[in-house]
Amino acid sequence: MTQSTWRERAGTPFTCEKQPAHGPRGMAVSNHPLASAAGLEMLAAGGNAVDAAVAMQFALTVVEPMMVGLIGGTTCHIRLADGSHRILDGMSAVPQMGHPDMYKPVPGAAPEVYDVEGQENLVGPKSVATPGALRAWCLALERFGTMSLADVMQPAIRHAARGFAVTPYLSDCIKDAGADLSTDKLAAALLLPNGTPLKAGERLVQAQYAEALTLVSQQGEKALHGGPLGDLLVECMEKTGGFVRREDLTGYKVEERAPIRGHYRGWEILGPPPPAASGVHIAQMLNILEAYDIAKMGFGTVDTLHLLAEVLKIAFADRAEASGDPDFVKVPVERIVSRDYADQRRKLLDIARATNWTGGLQAAEGQDTTHLTVADGKGNVVSTTQTINSLFGARFIVPGTGMIPNNYMNNYDPRRGNTLSIAPGKRVTTSMSPMMALRDGKVRYALGLPGGRKIFPSALQALLNLIDHGMTLQEAVEAPRIWTEGPVLEVEHGIPAPVRQGLEARGHTLKIMPTVAGGMNAIQFHDDGTMTGAACWRADGTAAALGGGLARAGVRFVLPG
Numbered sequence: 001m002t003q004s005t006w007r008e009r010a011g012t013p014f015t016c017e018k019q020p021a022h023g024p025r026g027m028a029v030s031n032h033p034l035a036s037a038a039g040l041e042m043l044a045a046g047g048n049a050v051d052a053a054v055a056m057q058f059a060l061t062v063v064e065p066m067m068v069g070l071i072g073g074t075t076c077h078i079r080l081a082d083g084s085h086r087i088l089d090g091m092s093a094v095p096q097m098g099h100p101d102m103y104k105p106v107p108g109a110a111p112e113v114y115d116v117e118g119q120e121n122l123v124g125p126k127s128v129a130t131p132g133a134l135r136a137w138c139l140a141l142e143r144f145g146t147m148s149l150a151d152v153m154q155p156a157i158r159h160a161a162r163g164f165a166v167t168p169y170l171s172d173c174i175k176d177a178g179a180d181l182s183t184d185k186l187a188a189a190l191l192l193p194n195g196t197p198l199k200a201g202e203r204l205v206q207a208q209y210a211e212a213l214t215l216v217s218q219q220g221e222k223a224l225h226g227g228p229l230g231d232l233l234v235e236c237m238e239k240t241g242g243f244v245r246r247e248d249l250t251g252y253k254v255e256e257r258a259p260i261r262g263h264y265r266g267w268e269i270l271g272p273p274p275p276a277a278s279g280v281h282i283a284q285m286l287n288i289l290e291a292y293d294i295a296k297m298g299f300g301t302v303d304t305l306h307l308l309a310e311v312l313k314i315a316f317a318d319r320a321e322a323s324g325d326p327d328f329v330k331v332p333v334e335r336i337v338s339r340d341y342a343d344q345r346r347k348l349l350d351i352a353r354a355t356n357w358t359g360g361l362q363a364a365e366g367q368d369t370t371h372l373t374v375a376d377g378k379g380n381v382v383s384t385t386q387t388i389n390s391l392f393g394a395r396f397i398v399p400g401t402g403m404i405p406n407n408y409m410n411n412y413d414p415r416r417g418n419t420l421s422i423a424p425g426k427r428v429t430t431s432m433s434p435m436m437a438l439r440d441g442k443v444r445y446a447l448g449l450p451g452g453r454k455i456f457p458s459a460l461q462a463l464l465n466l467i468d469h470g471m472t473l474q475e476a477v478e479a480p481r482i483w484t485e486g487p488v489l490e491v492e493h494g495i496p497a498p499v500r501q502g503l504e505a506r507g508h509t510l511k512i513m514p515t516v517a518g519g520m521n522a523i524q525f526h527d528d529g530t531m532t533g534a535a536c537w538r539a540d541g542t543a544a545a546l547g548g549g550l551a552r553a554g555v556r557f558v559l560p561g
Contacts, residue, residue, distance in 0.1 A: 006469040011499050012300020012480055017537040020474045023377075023545025027533040028052055029521035030372035031067075031450075033542040034164060035059040038155035039374050040544045042147065049380035050078065050145040051152055054137050056372045057386060058156035058213065062206060063164055066173040066392045067370040067450065070216070070224055071233065071405035074133040074386035075272050076140055077259065077434035079443055081379030085436070087272045089255040089427070090136025092129035092389075092408040095243040096251075096424045102126075102243070103414040114414055121409045123180050125242030127394045129408035129428065131224070133386055136254045138221040144380075153217040160213055160402075163205035167540050171200045177392045186397035187404070209402025226250045232400045243409075262286050262337060267467055268438040271459075274331040277323045278433035278456035281315040285460055287342030288314065288349070294468035300480060300495060302502030303351070308464075309484050309508060310355060312457050314345050316485035317357040324419050325427040354507035357486060369450030370539075371434070373523050375531055377546070381523070383434035383446040385455070433459040437466070444525055447477070450539075451517025454483045458517040473524040477536040481516040484508075492516050 007013065021027065026049075028039030038059040039052035047055075053076075060068045073092040079085050103116035103126075120126040141149060174181070174197040181187040182195070190206065191198055198204060216223045223229045230249045237244045262269040262283030269286060271279030288311050297304045318336060335341055349355070369387035388394075388406040397404055411428045413420040420429060433456045437445040447462055449455055458481050465476035480494030489508040491500060492515060500510055519539025524532040535541025 009298035016474045016478045020534040021543035021545040023547035024530045025377045026546035027531040028374045029533040029543040031519045031539040031541045032063040034063045036542045036544040047147045049374050049376040049382045051147040052374045053382035054141045055152040062160045068386045069388045070134045071131040072133040072388040075432040076384035079381040087257040090132035091427045094426045095248045097243040100416040105414045116414050125240040127407035127409045128405045130248040135221045150217040157213045160206040160210035163203040166198045168200040180395040184396035212401045236398045271435045275325045275427045276430050283337040285311045299469045313357045313486045323429045371448040383448050385432040431455040447522035449520035454517035473534040477520040477534050483516045
């Protein structure tokens with residue numbers, strides 16, 4: 001479908017706010033320009049996509065400290081030039097001291113609400129889970145990269161030591177978390193000097209964190225997992241009632257997993273397997289949707305959005321059965337992604353009326369995450385999502401490190417006997433969706449975004465925008481989105497009033513949102529070997545391309561004699 005055709009059928013017109021980047025030799029897309037520049041620097045120096053991705057991840061811990069850090073988690077999707085795919089699971093886990101009764105649930109809370117007394121699983125040291133991000137990044141570099149850890153970390157160290165200009169987005173995030181950050185002396189001094197959140201344009205210098213990064217560049221992941229940074233983290237935990245101990249850090253293992261492979265209209269869609277929920281449920285939803293002519297129904301029409309809303313509710317109703325750490329719970333992946341099961345669910349779908357779908361628990365994931373997508377022009381592609389869970393994680397800085405830890409314990413059910421109940425070593429369930437779409441065995445799109453439970457529904461919508469509606473990459477990542485798990489249907493403000501009224505007429509209860517999920521970034525791979533990179537308006541997303549090339553063979557500059 002051509003661009004003009006989808007616009008002619010659209011019920012929700014929109015105009016893109018950002019420009020894509022194009023180039024043949026490399027593409028780096030992230031939610032901050034300095035992180036994208038770090039990736040491009042590695043590609044220009046002769047590194048591959050994995051080198052660039054790890055450089056970008058470290059840079060993001062500096063310029064997006066509210067989203068990502070060394071004491072966090074990650075899900076990394078790597079495609080190598082030989083065509084192989086693997087998922088590196090560096091998600092956080094319950095410390096060995098964890099047990100089902102470690103928190104006191106708030107009496108009377110709904111099953112999907114994980115609130116506990118004193119917010120102990122949300123803010124402060126008791127909310128910190130065993131981290132895996134740093135170990136995953138270092139493993140990826142060691143196995144698949146070409147550059148040293150010290151080299152790829154130089155941009156991050158530089159920006160931490162010299163500082164960078166705070167963006168309006170970062171400033172707003174500091175304001176949003178200011179009440180909690182102000183209670184921690186170190187966080188307040190760094191982010192709220194003189195009691196006032198840093199303003200856009202002011203410089204954020206993280207000298208102590210620069211020293212921590214330098215230590216990592218010298219010692220590798222052992223600096224945290226058994227070394228001096230880990231000792232400082234454990235000391236902090238022991239003094240403040242936290243649960244992470246040295247054996248948690250030294251015993252943590254990154255798991256390599258095979259991706260979930262779904263099929264849709266001749267495309268192969270690859271995403272993370274459990275404990276991630278994304279690959280399973282994107283494959284499930286595409287199976288259901290394949291029976292409908294989405295292109296003819298039109299982008300953002302009442303028919304299309306109603307259908308999407310119902311399919312999202314189906315996926316979330318089934319999510320409890322296909323979510324969780326497979327080492328602890330049986331995950332019926334084959335049943336959920338089967339065509340027969342899609343047929344069963346589709347038969348119950350009412351195209352004219354909203355339906356209440358039955359289901360179990362939904363994980364209360366943090367929405368504050370970041371994503372990057374990078375390719376080197378030689379066939380290596382990385383799509384990876386990383387987070388410290390909520391905005392500024394546990395909302396304190398570990399003394400002597402400059403590091404903000406995760407608050408991933410908020411993602412576990414504080415009650416006994418449920419799928420997501422707490423158990424030592426259990427990995428957190430995630431909706432992270434570092435996705436790739438292949439046609440005839442060749443990768444055509446790689447994409448991902450932050451946004452908690454709203455990640456995989458938003459990734460699904462982007463894939464439909466590309467495959468069914470024929471949007472450009474920039475249009476696909478910026479297009480208005482919806483999200484629901486029932487009973488409320490969230491719609492972005494870009495969905496026009498007539499369409500909203502039509503959805504209400506079909507029984508949906510609407511809530512208009514400034515955004516659904518966060519800043520998506522993506523890469524498209526063209527037949528001529530060039531690439532397009534795109535990032536959307538929902539974050540400080542920036543696409544950076546490596547164009548040009550080497551001098552023509554035999555060319556010399558000679559002054560006339």
